[in-house]
Amino acid sequence: MNKKYLDLLAEKYDSEEKVVTEIINLEAILNLPKGTEHFVSDLHGEYQAFQHVLRNGSGKVKEKIRDIFTGELSEQEISEFATLVYYPEEKLRLIKSNFTSDEELNEWYKAVIERMIRLIPYASSKYTRSKLRKALPSQFVFIIEELLYKTDKYTNKTDYYSSITEQIISLRQADKLIAGLAYTIQRLVVDHLHVVGDIYDRGPEPDKIMDTLIDYHSLDIQWGNHDVLWLGAYSGSKVCLANILRICARYANLDIIEDAYGINLRPLLNLAEKYYEDNPAFRPKLQGDERLTEKEQLQITKIHQAIAMIQFKLESPIIKRRSCFNMEGRLLLEKVDYEKQEVTIKGETHPIEQGCFQTIDPEEPDRLLEEEQQVIDKLLFSVQHSEKLTRHMKFLMKKGNLYLKYNGNLLIHGCIPLDKDGNMETMTIEEETYGGRELLDLFEEKLRYSFANPGKTDDLATDMVWYLWTGEYSSLFGKREMTTFERYFIKDKSTHKEEKNPYYYLRENEEVCRKMLEDFDLDPDQGHIINGHTPVKEIEGENPVKAGGKMVVIDGGFSKAYQSTTGIAGYTLLFNSFGMQLVAHQKFSSKQEVLSDGIDVLSVRRLVDKELERKMVRETNIGTEIMGQIDTLRYLLKARYMK
Numbered sequence: 001m002n003k004k005y006l007d008l009l010a011e012k013y014d015s016e017e018k019v020v021t022e023i024i025n026l027e028a029i030l031n032l033p034k035g036t037e038h039f040v041s042d043l044h045g046e047y048q049a050f051q052h053v054l055r056n057g058s059g060k061v062k063e064k065i066r067d068i069f070t071g072e073l074s075e076q077e078i079s080e081f082a083t084l085v086y087y088p089e090e091k092l093r094l095i096k097s098n099f100t101s102d103e104e105l106n107e108w109y110k111a112v113i114e115r116m117i118r119l120i121p122y123a124s125s126k127y128t129r130s131k132l133r134k135a136l137p138s139q140f141v142f143i144i145e146e147l148l149y150k151t152d153k154y155t156n157k158t159d160y161y162s163s164i165t166e167q168i169i170s171l172r173q174a175d176k177l178i179a180g181l182a183y184t185i186q187r188l189v190v191d192h193l194h195v196v197g198d199i200y201d202r203g204p205e206p207d208k209i210m211d212t213l214i215d216y217h218s219l220d221i222q223w224g225n226h227d228v229l230w231l232g233a234y235s236g237s238k239v240c241l242a243n244i245l246r247i248c249a250r251y252a253n254l255d256i257i258e259d260a261y262g263i264n265l266r267p268l269l270n271l272a273e274k275y276y277e278d279n280p281a282f283r284p285k286l287q288g289d290e291r292l293t294e295k296e297q298l299q300i301t302k303i304h305q306a307i308a309m310i311q312f313k314l315e316s317p318i319i320k321r322r323s324c325f326n327m328e329g330r331l332l333l334e335k336v337d338y339e340k341q342e343v344t345i346k347g348e349t350h351p352i353e354q355g356c357f358q359t360i361d362p363e364e365p366d367r368l369l370e371e372e373q374q375v376i377d378k379l380l381f382s383v384q385h386s387e388k389l390t391r392h393m394k395f396l397m398k399k400g401n402l403y404l405k406y407n408g409n410l411l412i413h414g415c416i417p418l419d420k421d422g423n424m425e426t427m428t429i430e431e432e433t434y435g436g437r438e439l440l441d442l443f444e445e446k447l448r449y450s451f452a453n454p455g456k457t458d459d460l461a462t463d464m465v466w467y468l469w470t471g472e473y474s475s476l477f478g479k480r481e482m483t484t485f486e487r488y489f490i491k492d493k494s495t496h497k498e499e500k501n502p503y504y505y506l507r508e509n510e511e512v513c514r515k516m517l518e519d520f521d522l523d524p525d526q527g528h529i530i531n532g533h534t535p536v537k538e539i540e541g542e543n544p545v546k547a548g549g550k551m552v553v554i555d556g557g558f559s560k561a562y563q564s565t566t567g568i569a570g571y572t573l574l575f576n577s578f579g580m581q582l583v584a585h586q587k588f589s590s591k592q593e594v595l596s597d598g599i600d601v602l603s604v605r606r607l608v609d610k611e612l613e614r615k616m617v618r619e620t621n622i623g624t625e626i627m628g629q630i631d632t633l634r635y636l637l638k639a640r641y642m643k
């Protein structure tokens, strides 16, 4: 081992005792049951629903409460207590307003603190003391540890508890302590979170989801197609930028751009007001009980057209300079007869409905007007200089990958592009041919390069980020082509269809899934592929667990816009030392309803896989890392202290 490395290590472990203690500590960790992994996907800006799933650990919090308090508390009391753990501040306010005297309130405080103190050792039984300590609210660590670790041998338990809790109450610290304990419980229930893509688009608050993830104790992200669209925009792809703005306009979410990320839309609005009128095809989709004035809707409709046209124009030169994308079929602006208002696609001519080609020169349909060019340039400048967006995009890069191998499973948002016989599809880029895992690695390399070079806007790497959004062999898109143009302008619905990659029916087949796991050097007997991206239509009887359990699809539709097709409000997956469980969530109406009626979004559990023997940390990714650390420490011990 390198001497310098050893010197550095010896600085940290500067005595034999320190090395020995750390080895013992690490060995002990290896023999603990593995922590619970929590998988979510396709959050699509639905911050409130995501918060709920995160706070209740997909039902795990309530399960732990039930394990301990069934028989002692009524079902109603269990629900109330669970709600307090999920939303401590709000629930405390609500409960406190029901008490008429301080005595009553103080009694309630005592009971609740005692319950939480009983729950914590149970929820943390898989962790070392030092890990638990890190999860405790820092200002109360001393007090909580006193309560947790006291023995009743020599002291009177009740007195001991009472004196500490009474002090807390009289010093008016009870609310803070309860909230701190509640967050500790939430944190203990889930050890690690996987976000299998699509944080952004359609829903109203992706920025708040990002803030939550930034504060989360342990997570990784597999980028979704919508996430790379945002990364692409930030990395200098104007066409990706036009797409994110178009989607925000379409779903009436321009607030995300203006208010959350502080990007000035005035230049785009001026352009939109100058050229566009009302147009039913571009009216925003309003979700739930969202209301907008007629004037607001009209304004968005105009912006929506302006940015869609900029997007179509920007696509064209990329398609032309990148023949390897094989997207010539998408050069639709050139296929429009602007006189007759018709478009010819795949040999068929269709009338254009609700066209808005005011800024198009039929001789040069993809040429941006000077004003359009200025608008998109200004927008790109603001996007790349938004402090908050920079923070969010950097985090997305730091925690994100295109796919992840974790504890024997393969996590990937979309697919591994296959041909209809199940072979990996290939793409030739700069004279090299790539397929399967190598293609995915190349995509990721290009994305990272583009992100690191935001000043380059037309290079191959930046164009490839857009390809990841919409290209046939993109592992995130997984469809032949994106029919955005057709959906706006052509009535005939058959032109709107987006044909899926064969992966999406081949993944039902166990052999195919095993082969893909092997291609990624994973053990097909142990591993699973975990996908998001395609909403599972439970309503039509589709099963999210496929290929004899080798494939699990967890996109059940957090996205409100898709709930009518899925019939539920999303799946999540839990993987603990006993096995894997899929959780189906019912529609989340509002936090208010959970708070006041204790109504918890009902989750239905399905067993995906049961471990024959309880899985220990030793058998996990982290376990492998720890074993490496132990080896190094043993080496240090021998080389420096055992002479």
Ligand SMILES: O=P(O)(O)OC[C@H]1O[C@](O)(COP(=O)(O)O)[C@@H](O)[C@@H]1O
Residues within 6 Å of the ligand: 198, 202, 225, 226, 250, 479, 482, 483, 484, 498, 533
């Ligand atoms: O109906 P919308 O929201 O415009 O989106 C449709 C587009 O979104 C996509 O489904 C991609 O988004 P998802 O990853 O959420 O499926 C495209 O295939 C399709 O063209």
Ligand SMILES: [Mn+2]
Residues within 6 Å of the ligand: 198, 224, 225, 226, 413, 476, 532, 533, 534
């Ligand atoms: Mn997706």
